[in-house]
Amino acid sequence: MPEQPHDTLVGEVRMAIYVAIEGTGRAPAAADVALGHRLEPAAVEDAYRALDAAHVIVLQTGTTEIKWAPPFSAVHTVFRVRAGRSSWFAPCAWDAFGIPAAIEVDARIEAACAWSHEPIQCGVEFGRAYGDGVIHLLVPAAHFWDDIEYT
């Protein structure tokens, strides 16, 4: 198997992750990306860790399992984004709008208020955002990545 420059490999792995999660709503395991792209499994795992270190994706602590590939979440959250017959989870409200932005579609967002747990309906229709309410962030921007899961 030919060797690949690291950056090219990491880029290929990143695209494989995003194509998979966009298409299925599920993040691929490193072994599946390796098999599907005829890459060395260890090199794909290294690429996963490099993407995590670069804050492109977020891995489950101590593993190469993807928790988030922002704006997508590989795990269940309160932010569900629906477009046609497809749906995805997003890590947060900002990312919930990030999904229709990234895949260039209108979408309905189902969420819940963090305080009252009241359902919130918002989204994008004909390219314009709709919905009531505000998005309240607790962590200042300079510290988003101090603990991104808390943020």
Added chain:
Amino acid sequence: MMTIPQAWELAQKWYGTRLEPDFRRPTKEEAQAIFERVGLTGAFWEL
């Protein structure tokens, strides 16, 4: 805090290229400029 229209505008600028092969994360300066263009200013939004 941001309004829903701001969140959409921010999301488009932040994630609009995420699925493109040549995507790269914005630099600190680029990120700051995105925040400012969306009207997200002040100490909370300083990087």
